[in-house]
Amino acid sequence: MQTGAAPLEDPGPVAAAEAGRARTARPLERLGQAIASARDALIGLQRSDGHWVFELEADCTIPAEYILMMHYLDEIEPELERKLAVYLREKQAAHGGWPLYFGGELNLSCTVKAYYALKLAGDDPDAPHMRRAREAILARGGAAHANVFTRIALALFGEIPWRAVPYIPVEIMLMPKWFPFHIDKVSYWSRTVMVPLFVLCTVKPVARNPRNIHVRELFTNPPEEERHYFQLPRTGKLLARIFFAVDRVARCIDPLIPAAMRRAAMRRAEAWVLERLNGEDGLGAIFPAMVNALEMMVLLGYPADDPRRVTAKRAIEKLLVVGQDRAYCQPCVSPVWDTALAALALQEAGGTEAVRASVRALDWLLPRQLLEEVGDWRASRPRVPSGGWAFQYGNAHYPDLDDTAVVGWAMHQAHLPERYAASIERALEWLVGMQSENGGFAAFDADNTHYNLNYIPFADHGALLDPPTSDVTARVVAVLSRARRPQDRATLERAIAYLRREQEADGSWFGRWGTNFVYGTWSVLMAFELAGIPAGDPAVRRAVDWVFSCQNADGGWGESNDSYDLETYPERSFASTPYQTAWAVLALISAGEGGSVAVRRGIEYLLRTQESGGLWSHPSFTAPGFPRVFYLKYHGYCAFFPLWALAAYRRRGEPHLP
Numbered sequence: 001m002q003t004g005a006a007p008l009e010d011p012g013p014v015a016a017a018e019a020g021r022a023r024t025a026r027p028l029e030r031l032g033q034a035i036a037s038a039r040d041a042l043i044g045l046q047r048s049d050g051h052w053v054f055e056l057e058a059d060c061t062i063p064a065e066y067i068l069m070m071h072y073l074d075e076i077e078p079e080l081e082r083k084l085a086v087y088l089r090e091k092q093a094a095h096g097g098w099p100l101y102f103g104g105e106l107n108l109s110c111t112v113k114a115y116y117a118l119k120l121a122g123d124d125p126d127a128p129h130m131r132r133a134r135e136a137i138l139a140r141g142g143a144a145h146a147n148v149f150t151r152i153a154l155a156l157f158g159e160i161p162w163r164a165v166p167y168i169p170v171e172i173m174l175m176p177k178w179f180p181f182h183i184d185k186v187s188y189w190s191r192t193v194m195v196p197l198f199v200l201c202t203v204k205p206v207a208r209n210p211r212n213i214h215v216r217e218l219f220t221n222p223p224e225e226e227r228h229y230f231q232l233p234r235t236g237k238l239l240a241r242i243f244f245a246v247d248r249v250a251r252c253i254d255p256l257i258p259a260a261m262r263r264a265a266m267r268r269a270e271a272w273v274l275e276r277l278n279g280e281d282g283l284g285a286i287f288p289a290m291v292n293a294l295e296m297m298v299l300l301g302y303p304a305d306d307p308r309r310v311t312a313k314r315a316i317e318k319l320l321v322v323g324q325d326r327a328y329c330q331p332c333v334s335p336v337w338d339t340a341l342a343a344l345a346l347q348e349a350g351g352t353e354a355v356r357a358s359v360r361a362l363d364w365l366l367p368r369q370l371l372e373e374v375g376d377w378r379a380s381r382p383r384v385p386s387g388g389w390a391f392q393y394g395n396a397h398y399p400d401l402d403d404t405a406v407v408g409w410a411m412h413q414a415h416l417p418e419r420y421a422a423s424i425e426r427a428l429e430w431l432v433g434m435q436s437e438n439g440g441f442a443a444f445d446a447d448n449t450h451y452n453l454n455y456i457p458f459a460d461h462g463a464l465l466d467p468p469t470s471d472v473t474a475r476v477v478a479v480l481s482r483a484r485r486p487q488d489r490a491t492l493e494r495a496i497a498y499l500r501r502e503q504e505a506d507g508s509w510f511g512r513w514g515t516n517f518v519y520g521t522w523s524v525l526m527a528f529e530l531a532g533i534p535a536g537d538p539a540v541r542r543a544v545d546w547v548f549s550c551q552n553a554d555g556g557w558g559e560s561n562d563s564y565d566l567e568t569y570p571e572r573s574f575a576s577t578p579y580q581t582a583w584a585v586l587a588l589i590s591a592g593e594g595g596s597v598a599v600r601r602g603i604e605y606l607l608r609t610q611e612s613g614g615l616w617s618h619p620s621f622t623a624p625g626f627p628r629v630f631y632l633k634y635h636g637y638c639a640f641f642p643l644w645a646l647a648a649y650r651r652r653g654e655p656h657l658p
Helices: 013-044 061-073 078-091 108-120 128-139 148-156 170-174 188-203 237-256 259-275 287-299 307-317 335-349 352-368 401-413 417-433 451-455 470-483 486-502 517-530 538-549 561-565 578-590 597-609 637-652
Strands: 056-058 320-322 327-329 623-626 630-634
Touching: 013 335, 013 352, 013 597, 013 637, 061 078, 061 108, 061 148, 061 287, 061 327, 078 108, 078 320, 078 327, 108 128, 108 148, 148 188, 170 188, 170 259, 188 259, 188 287, 237 451, 259 287, 287 307, 335 352, 335 401, 335 637, 352 401, 352 417, 401 417, 401 470, 417 470, 417 486, 470 486, 470 517, 486 517, 517 538, 517 578, 538 578, 578 597, 578 637, 597 637
Parallel strands: none
Antiparallel strands: 056 630, 320 327, 623 630
16 A cells, blocks of 8 residues: 655666665664553553553542532531632533543533532632632523432432432332333443432431521522423333333322331341442442442441441542642542553564553452452343453452453453453353343343333433443454354354444444444454454444544544434544544554554654653543543553554554655
């Protein structure tokens, strides 16, 4: 493939060859230097025990909720509160409110919580930034139109009546599995948040709120007179109306519930939470569940020095990122994910130091495999042997397939069977056993597809479930294809058939756990290559054409989280980012396009944007927690993905850069 303009005159074969070698040497040296710099920088961030953990940032809902929690419990830490408030003020956007991701539109629910948190922290409501936020909230209908979780927070502070939130009595814990709603039918993140919330919403406590701060100014009508707290969804209006009717009837019969039944349900909810408290890693190892668990324990009378309450509080505190002037709270931490992906990038980079660092990482991961027969996933797969990894340091009840597949992939690629073979085998057995009926794989559960539940009043976020997705399925296909076990052939065929069905009309794949179609398409094309699907396959060619079509003029690729809501934000070009450029380059290399002009231009973009420290950075949010609702910024994505792409290009592309 021609990669530059032809010379005006033929200098002769010998001179031409010498000139070609000189031109090639400089780019190859430049590429090697960039890889070495990124490799050394990444190794320099490895912890002494072998793992990596990068910051995991979410929108301002989380630090705002931390302030709300301190005032709910009357456990205010003034210096921490001051630093959290600094962070919140810095993140206020030009539209007056707070978005769900960098550069996003104002989100009403996030803005209501941020405003309330700042007012609790002592900000004058007549200050310019508070006035702008309040005006933006009122212009969008006021706090009455915030989402369910925000309205529950407001109800706990006595700002709105409890009829403004869904009826979620603790008696749900007593429902049999055949009942239309059961906690086993929703995702892990939903059930860990909901179970302690059942207790709170049944008892209906009021926050201690020691400074007696209220936000009635955020409502267009007095909260007690408001009659439109619930909104119909964009789809499924008939089913939603039915659920709303059931909600109203259930409220009417609540006084008839026998006291003995309520006590039994409270005990069951309490026991469920205590079993999963998860030490200093917290319930579900996610912030909202941890806060609800702590507030439930306080409500149930656990004294301040009770070891379980102390540990639950400590789990929340460990999520804080505290600097000299500002602080924020992470929604969770990602050490297993960060460590496994960093290991894969270093394996691709090669060299003694990189290999040694990757083995140290895998040795850190090895004892964290969950081999005990526990976990909520067993509700649907009781006979499947355990063998997964969790996302966080500890989360024994909730291993996930994505982490397990990536760890297994890295261990297999290390070519150290005497060290990792048994662990890989257990991981593969668990993954195969978690395949859903449609052939795909979900993040935490199998066949978590009770889609009608997304229309209950509680589920206005639309993220109650954990159905199979293309990106997770692709990762499982990748590791099964690497292992090449004969017994997995049928599993692989069903998974690949699922991926073929999931391909979008334009040739891309949706990215559930990374932003978005670039991520999904990279995931699937890498899996297809490992599965032996040829570059000429029609599905591969359609995907390649789509990736080509998305390249920007600067040589990079990018995609905003706006792409999760194309009804509101029509598809358009997005600014390039290092991590999405890396995904696109890796996707094209997997599809046999390593020598293409598009890949060369993508590599040039990565070389051009590499920073002096050896890594890359970008302010954008890299992934959804829940599409349209909650987004994340993995700070590590600009560390390991560009390195991975550059190293793959050196090994498998045509590194003849101008």
